[in-house]
Amino acid sequence: MSQPRILIVDDNPVNVDLLKAQLKPFPYNLDSAYDGEEALKKIYDTMPDLVLLDLMMPKISGYEVCRAIKQNKETQFIPVIIITALSELDDKIKAIELGADDFLVKPFNKLELTTRIRSLLNLKALHDDVDRSENILFSLVKALEAKDGYTRGHSERVAFYATAVAAQLGLSPKEMEIIRKGALLHDIGKIGVKEEVLLKPGAFTKEEMEHIKIHPSVGYDICKPLKSIAPCLCCIRSHHERIDGEGYPDHLSGKEIPLLAKIISVVDSFDAMTTDRPYRKKMPKETAFKIFEKEKTQGQWDPAIVEAFLDMMHSLKEIK
Ligand SMILES: [Fe+2]
Ligand SMILES: [Fe+2]
Numbered sequence: 001m002s003q004p005r006i007l008i009v010d011d012n013p014v015n016v017d018l019l020k021a022q023l024k025p026f027p028y029n030l031d032s033a034y035d036g037e038e039a040l041k042k043i044y045d046t047m048p049d050l051v052l053l054d055l056m057m058p059k060i061s062g063y064e065v066c067r068a069i070k071q072n073k074e075t076q077f078i079p080v081i082i083i084t085a086l087s088e089l090d091d092k093i094k095a096i097e098l099g100a101d102d103f104l105v106k107p108f109n110k111l112e113l114t115t116r117i118r119s120l121l122n123l124k125a126l127h128d129d130v131d132r133s134e135n136i137l138f139s140l141v142k143a144l145e146a147k148d149g150y151t152r153g154h155s156e157r158v159a160f161y162a163t164a165v166a167a168q169l170g171l172s173p174k175e176m177e178i179i180r181k182g183a184l185l186h187d188i189g190k191i192g193v194k195e196e197v198l199l200k201p202g203a204f205t206k207e208e209m210e211h212i213k214i215h216p217s218v219g220y221d222i223c224k225p226l227k228s229i230a231p232c233l234c235c236i237r238s239h240h241e242r243i244d245g246e247g248y249p250d251h252l253s254g255k256e257i258p259l260l261a262k263i264i265s266v267v268d269s270f271d272a273m274t275t276d277r278p279y280r281k282k283m284p285k286e287t288a289f290k291i292f293e294k295e296k297t298q299g300q301w302d303p304a305i306v307e308a309f310l311d312m313m314h315s316l317k318e319i320k
Contacts, residue, residue, distance in 0.1 A: 003029040004121050005046060009039040009065065010054035010083065015106075019052060019083075022110050023117070036060025040068055043075060049124050050079045050117060052104070055091050063098055070099030077127050079120035083108075130228045134181070137223065141188050148199055150277055151187075159183035161267035161312075162260075165305065168312040169263075179260045182235025186264055189219025189236070201278040216240055217249045234258035239265050244299030262302045266292070266309050269301070289313065 006028050010016050016032045023030055031048065033039035037059045043051065051069065055062035062082065069075045079101040084091055092103055102116050145151045162183040166176045190198060193215055197208045204212065220237040223229045238252060238261035245253030247265075257265075273288040289310060296306040 003027050004049040004124075005029045005031065006050045006052065006117070007039065007042055007046070007048040008032045008052045009034075009036070009057070009062070010052075011035055011057040012054070015054065015083070019108070019113075022108065022113060026114065026117075028117075036062065036065045039065050043069060043078070047075070048078060050081065050120055052081050052083055052117075053100075054083045055095065063094060066095055066098045066100050077124065077131075079124055081116060081120065130226075133226055134228060137188060137226070137229070138184055140191065141185060144188070144190055147195075150275065154271055154275070155184050155187060157271050158186060158264060158268050161270065161309070162263050164312050164316070165263050165267060165309050166260075168308045169305070175260070178231045179235060179263060181229065182232035182260055183264055183267075185219065185223060185229070185232060186235050186239045186268065187215060187219065188222055189215035189217065191222070192218035199278075203279040213240070213248050232260075234261050235264050237261070239268055241265065242300045243302055246299070257302075262305050263309075266301050266305050270309070285313075 004027075006023065008016050008019050008030065009032070010019075011034050013034065016034070020030050020032070031042060031046065033042050036057050039051070039053070040060065042048070043065075051065075053062045053065060057065075066080050066082070069078055069080055076099075080099070081102045081104055082092070082095045082100045083104050083106065084095075085106050095103070101120055104113060104116065141155050145154055159180050163176050163180045166179050171179070190212075193212055197204065197211055200208065216237050216239060220233055223233060223236055235258075237249070238257055241247035241250065241252045241257045241261060242265075243254055243257065243262075245251050247257075270288055270292070273291070274282050274285050276282045292301070292306050292310060295301070296303045
């Protein structure tokens with residue numbers, strides 16, 4: 001395994017040298033930046049495993065650097081340790097609010113410094129492992145879709161629409177992230193569907209249709225062992241349930257169906273209607289909107305979600 005990369009950010013070179021000297025005996029790859037601008041550039045270029053960050057710096061302050069790290073999806077899990085003087089209590093509170101992971105008070109205690117760094121690096125390594133496992137699943141879906149010209153990009157489009165509907169319904173950023181991942185993985189269970197059925201260039205027989213219906217529970221079983229995906233499992237298992245209880249695999253109805261799965265059900269149907277399939281041509285988006293408008297109280301979808309979806313699509317059109 002490569003050595004963890006630590007970026008030391010301080011406008012005072014003496015402090016940088018001091019930290020470097022204290023960390024030199026450890027198996028870390030040390031780098032430094034002397035102002036906020038240089039720090040941000042190095043963070044985006046090299047993706048360090050941990051940042052030791054001074055607060056008071058010219059150009060861009062440590063607060064801004066911390067905020068930028070924690071607001072960016074690519075860097076938000078890089079641990080940030082703030083280097084501060086004992087008297088700066090208000091600064092500490094502000095940095096906590098910005099998402100800093102820990103503090104070190106000058107002058108540094110070597111044991112405290114190395115212990116805190118080690119525990120945050122362990123956490124980061126665990127998070128990287130989870131990230132890698134999730135990425136394997138996302139790649140698996142892409143590989144599956146690449147085999148079939150008709151479904152290429154389906155999961156990414158469903159993720160885009162589902163997240164937008166979630167925003168329209170006022171769901172939290174956390175719920176939006178859950179539905180994004182759930183939508184990306186919703187059809188992963190098609191890995192368990194026979195290839196001759198999946199790629200069949202025509203309408204399915206009754207038996208083939210029954211076979212395809214295994215994909216939500218197969219997907220659920222594939223993703224279940226990964227704890228970080230647990231909140232998304234409802235999207236995978238229940239995206240073919242119907243409000244009237246006629247869906248599958250669990251024949252849930254109405255409020256029994258998780259909200260996120262109900263959102264995916266609407267946008268998944270929309271994407272299926274508006275893309276070519278081996279057995280039929282795609283329909284224009286306007287025609288699909290009319291079908292949703294007409295059928296929204298007929299039992300397949302939740303009418304409130306159909307409303308939110310149509311509102312979102314119309315506002316998207318206005319922006320374009
Ligand atoms: Fe599906
Ligand atoms: Fe789908």
